[in-house]
Amino acid sequence: MKVITTKGVVKIYNPDKIPVKALDGVDLEIKEGEFTAIVGPSGSGKTTLLNVIGGLDRPDEGDVEVGGHDIDAMSDNKLIDFRKEHIGFVFQAYNLIPVLTARENVEFVMLLQNRPKKERRERAEELLRAVGLEDKMDKRPSELSGGQQQRVAVARALAPKPDFILADEPTANLDSKSTANLLDIMARLNEEEKITFIFSTHDQRVIDRARRVVTLVDGKVATDEVRG
Amino acid sequence: MIPIMAWRNIWRSKTRSLVVIGAISVGIWAALSLTGFATGMMKSYVNNAVQNIVSHIQVHQPEFLDEYEVKYNIPDALAVEQAIRAEPGIKAVSVRSVAGGMVSSSQGARGVRIKGVIPEEEARVNALDENVVEGEYLSDKGRNPILVSGDLAQKLNVKVRSKVVLNFQDRGGSITAAAFRIVGIFDTGNNPFDLSHVFVRRSDLNNLLIPATDSSLTADALTHEIAIMVEDIRNVDTIANKLGAEFPGLKVQTYREISPDLELYEGQIKNVSLIYLTVILLALVFGIINTMLMAVLERIKELGMLMAIGMNKLRVFSMIVLESILLGLVAIPVGLFLGYITIDYVGKNGIDMSIYAQSLENYGMSPIIYFELDPGVYLQVAVGVFLTAVLASIYPALKAIRLKPVEALRTI
Numbered sequence: 001m002k003v004i005t006t007k008g009v010v011k012i013y014n015p016d017k018i019p020v021k022a023l024d025g026v027d028l029e030i031k032e033g034e035f036t037a038i039v040g041p042s043g044s045g046k047t048t049l050l051n052v053i054g055g056l057d058r059p060d061e062g063d064v065e066v067g068g069h070d071i072d073a074m075s076d077n078k079l080i081d082f083r084k085e086h087i088g089f090v091f092q093a094y095n096l097i098p099v100l101t102a103r104e105n106v107e108f109v110m111l112l113q114n115r116p117k118k119e120r121r122e123r124a125e126e127l128l129r130a131v132g133l134e135d136k137m138d139k140r141p142s143e144l145s146g147g148q149q150q151r152v153a154v155a156r157a158l159a160p161k162p163d164f165i166l167a168d169e170p171t172a173n174l175d176s177k178s179t180a181n182l183l184d185i186m187a188r189l190n191e192e193e194k195i196t197f198i199f200s201t202h203d204q205r206v207i208d209r210a211r212r213v214v215t216l217v218d219g220k221v222a223t224d225e226v227r228g
Numbered sequence: 229m230i231p232i233m234a235w236r237n238i239w240r241s242k243t244r245s246l247v248v249i250g251a252i253s254v255g256i257w258a259a260l261s262l263t264g265f266a267t268g269m270m271k272s273y274v275n276n277a278v279q280n281i282v283s284h285i286q287v288h289q290p291e292f293l294d295e296y297e298v299k300y301n302i303p304d305a306l307a308v309e310q311a312i313r314a315e316p317g318i319k320a321v322s323v324r325s326v327a328g329g330m331v332s333s334s335q336g337a338r339g340v341r342i343k344g345v346i347p348e349e350e351a352r353v354n355a356l357d358e359n360v361v362e363g364e365y366l367s368d369k370g371r372n373p374i375l376v377s378g379d380l381a382q383k384l385n386v387k388v389r390s391k392v393v394l395n396f397q398d399r400g401g402s403i404t405a406a407a408f409r410i411v412g413i414f415d416t417g418n419n420p421f422d423l424s425h426v427f428v429r430r431s432d433l434n435n436l437l438i439p440a441t442d443s444s445l446t447a448d449a450l451t452h453e454i455a456i457m458v459e460d461i462r463n464v465d466t467i468a469n470k471l472g473a474e475f476p477g478l479k480v481q482t483y484r485e486i487s488p489d490l491e492l493y494e495g496q497i498k499n500v501s502l503i504y505l506t507v508i509l510l511a512l513v514f515g516i517i518n519t520m521l522m523a524v525l526e527r528i529k530e531l532g533m534l535m536a537i538g539m540n541k542l543r544v545f546s547m548i549v550l551e552s553i554l555l556g557l558v559a560i561p562v563g564l565f566l567g568y569i570t571i572d573y574v575g576k577n578g579i580d581m582s583i584y585a586q587s588l589e590n591y592g593m594s595p596i597i598y599f600e601l602d603p604g605v606y607l608q609v610a611v612g613v614f615l616t617a618v619l620a621s622i623y624p625a626l627k628a629i630r631l632k633p634v635e636a637l638r639t640i
Contacts, residue, residue, distance in 0.1 A: 056536055057634045077540055084538025091637065095533040099236035104229060111229050112538045160538070 002067035002163045004030040004053055004198075009062035011048050011219075022048040023059070024219035030198060032163065035190045037210035038200045045219040046200035047168050053198070054087045054166045055079045067163045084112050088157030090150065090167035096141040102128060102152045103137040109160045127155035131185050147178025151185065158195065167199045171206055183209050230543060234550040237523070248519040249559040252613060255508045256563025257570065259609050263501035264571040264599035265579075270493045270500075272594045274483075277490055280416035282483045283322075283353050283455040285468050287312070290479040292452055296328045296341070298437055299399050305451035308475060317459050317467055320352035324453040325433050329396025331376070331426055335385035340426050342394055343453075344433030353455050356414060356427060363388035363412035372432050374408035377422030378415050386410060394426070399450075400439040408432075417594060501605050509616045516620035520552050524624045531628050532636025541629040548628050552621030553614070560610050568606070574599040 011023040022045045030036055030053075038046050051057035052064055055071050064071045067086055074082060083089075096105050106124035115123075128137050131151035141149050150170055157165045167186075171179040187209060189195045199206055207213055215223040238245045278284060287308070292300035302308055309323050325344035330337050347366040351357040356375070357365040366373055374392065376384070386392060388410050395405045408428060416422055434447040458467050464482050472480040484491035524531070534544060578596040 051634050054536075056637075080535060080538055080540045083536065084540075089536055091533065091536075095530070095637070097233065097530070097534070099233055099240065100229070104232075108229060109537055112540075112543070156537070 002032045003065075004028070004067070004164060005063075005065045006049075006053070006059075007063045009049075009052060009059045009064060011045070011052060011057065012060050015060070021219050023052065025062070026216075026219070026221055028214065028221060028224075030164075030196070032196050033190070033194045034196055034198070034212055035187065035210055036198045036212040036214060037207050038198065038214045038216060039202055039207055040216035040222070041202065044216040046202075046216055048219075049216065050166045050168050050198065050200050053164075054089060055083050084109065084160060086163045088160065088162040088165040090153045090157050090165065090170045092169040092172045096149055096152055096156070098141050101138045101140055102133060102144065102155075105141070105152055106156045106159050109156060113160055123159060124155070127158050128152070130158075130189070131155045132181075145178070147174050147181060150174060150178070150182055154182070154185065154189075158189070164196045164198060167197060169201055169203070170199060171201065171203050176205070179203070179205050230547050231550060234547050235554055237547075238551050238554055241523070244519060244522065245555060248515055248555055249562070251515050252512055252556060252559035252617075253563035253566060255512050256560065256609055256613060257566040259501070259505045259508045260564070260567025260601065260605065261570050261574075261599070262504045263497075263605055264567075264574070264601045265597065266500040266504075267497050267602065268575070268597045268600045270497050271600050272597060274490050274493055276417055276594060277487055278461075278483050280354055280356075280359065280418060281421050282486045282490070284458045284461065284464050284483055285456040285471065286481050286486055287454040287456070287471065287475070288452065288479050288481075290477075292326075293479060296326065298325075298327050298397060298452070299401075300452070301325070301399075301445075302451045302454065302478060305449050305454075308478070309451070309454060311474065312454060312456060312471065315467065315471070317463050318456055319459045320349070320457045322346065322349040322353040322455045323430070323451045324350075324455065325430050325437060325450050326452040327396040327433065327437060329394055331380070331384065331392050331394055333384040333386045333390065333392050336383060338380060338383060338423070340380070340424055342396060342433060343425060343427050344430035344437075345427055346430050350427070353457050359414045359416050360412040361415045363410065365412055366427060366429055367411075370409065370411065372406060372408040373411040373429065375412045375414050375427040376410055377425070378413045379419055379422045380426070381410070381413055383423070388413060394428075396436075398437050398439050399442060399445075402439065404436050406432075406436055497602075501608065505609060505612050509612055512613070512616055513620045516552055516555065516617055517623055519555070520548065520621050520624035521627065523551065524548060524628045528631060528636045528639045531631055532633045532639070535631070535633040536637060545625045545629050548625035549618060549621045552617045552624075556614055556617030560613055563613070564606055564610060567601075567609075571599045571601050575601075 006026050006028045009023050009026040010021065013020045013022055026049060038049060040046055048057065052059050053066065058072060069082060097108060100108060103124045106127055107120040110120040110123065125137065128134060131154055133148060133151055136144060136148060144152065171182060174182065183206060186197055190197055201207065212226045214221060289300045289302050305323065309321065312318065313321055322345060327342045329340065329342050331340045360375065361378060366375060381387060384392065390410050391407050392410060393405055393407050395403060398404045431447055434450045438445055438447060438450060458464055468480050468482045531544060575598050578598045580596055582595040
């Protein structure tokens with residue numbers, strides 16, 4: 001089983017001027033198959049923690065291991081390859097590639113993995129069907145609603161068959177209906193396909209659906225609650 | 229898919245891309261047209277000089293060229309002449325006797341080179357008959373006819389049918405003089421040449437050059453200069469080399485050796501196109517850098533996202549360079565086409581520079597310039613612009629790959 005482990009992770013922004021400790025000794029273990037929400041007030045370090053776990057940022061102190069890979073030991077280019085193979089991202093503002101259609105956006109990451117064209121296409125279509133966008137495959141992001149764009153982002157995050165999907169406030173810009181719809185899809189993927197989701201959020205609707213809730217306060221783990 | 233992304237990316241900001249494509253196209257057009265103009269002008273100078281003055285190849289006795297002394301005539305000239313005429317690839321041959329002397333009228337005198345020619349032969353070599361603007365060309369009729377240029381006639385204050393006196397040394401070294409009657413006024417379009425040359429019949433000149441006491445030479449065997457036109461100018465060097473080998477005692481020169489300025493001009497054509505191209509490309513570099521830099525800076529967040537999801541630096545770099553190349557690839561055919569139709573049109577119809585005709589003629593050029601372009605220049609320009617597009621994209625592309633995904637994603 002693949003596991004994310006952080007040990008004494010410290011991340012300091014602005015170390016030269018006015019240092020801000022975004023993470024202050026975070027110890028955490030997240031296992032494959034979890035549906036975990038990382039919550040906390042603004043500035044508590046949620047996004048920083050996700051960035052560090054996802055290999056977008058490096059900790060100043062402590063160790064991060066993702067599925068047995070020591071993130072700190074990797075060069076920038078290695079990190080890019082690591083993210084490509086092992087981590088799927090869903091960002092807050094629907095960061096899709098504006099010049100590509102929904103299908104092409106999903107195919108794109110698989111292209112980066114040099115997968116054959118036929119496989120890319122079939123998987124992209126399968127994933128877009130799974131998120132309920134079979135009739136929007138050839139639309140560009142500007143022709144989709146916010147909720148639809150986030151569903152494309154989820155399909156894209158799933159495309160490379162990553163070990164973990166990290167979603168940074170995925171519902172922040174969505175209305176209730178779209179939020180419920182997106183959560184349904186993610187919960188189903190978690191239950192049926194055993195996909196691991198880790199969210200950062202302060203959206204109560206998301207917290208309510210999570211099966212584990214880790215609360216951060218001032219860069220430290222304050223509570224860690226596992227529900228039924 | 230990356231080429232598709234690059235292609236769609238350049239059309240995200242249509243106006244901006246069209247402006248830079250327009251700038252590149254106009255730059256190419258300008259480089260081609262300016263080069264076409266310069267080439268046309270220089271070719272006009274070279275052609276004028278070759279056709280009216282130097283011809284393709286000239287043969288002399290080597291010492292003759294030092295001082296133009298009449299005693300250094302071509303030995304066995306008749307045999308040499310016949311051998312040359314028998315060469316393949318030769319269009320026309322004119323045998324001349326030449327003397328340095330003075331032409332004088334009641335109003336003044338000028339130093340001139342007197343060329344004794346066989347009228348119909350000379351006409352075939354340098355179109356002298358077509359350059360007669362007043363009166364008639366030399367013929368067998370009359371005694372001692374002479375052609376002078378309009379410029380010289382003005383200086384001497386003479387006109388058609390006026391009498392002038394030529395003074396020169398004969399082969400014996402004595403000064404001799406004879407009266408000639410102007411039958412025609414010529415104008416080659418090259419003022420320095422026109423002012424310093426007069427044409428008479430070779431038989432008349434030779435009779436004066438060979439003193440009565442000299443029996444070693446007949447009038448039809450005294451030749452100082454053999455001027456040759458070949459059928460194809462590209463064969464000039466081959467034919468000249470062959471003649472040089474055949475007549476080792478004679479000096480065989482091509483127009484480039486006779487008039488080194490012509491060679492310089494011909495060589496200059498290539499430099500001129502390179503200079504125009506360099507200046508224009510330098511301006512384009514900054515235009516493209518500016519466009520590509522804007523294209524990078526306005527999508528920092530997107531580039532951060534691409535790197536976050538696993539697009540490596542090489543691919544990001546290639547995508548930016550490709551966008552710049554695509555801008556170039558759209559612009560290059562447009563510019564080449566505009567340049568081609570301009571050069572084709574002006575090449576056929578010419579551009580009338582007669583307002584500057586006087587100054588052009590002083591340099592031996594025609595008042596109507598026909599654009600002309602070596603086809604290689606199109607390739608040169610296309611390759612130059614392509615490389616410029618690549619070069620100009622390097623800085624923006626480096627800027628893109630230096631972004632840190634976390635920071636880029638936070639950009640608004």
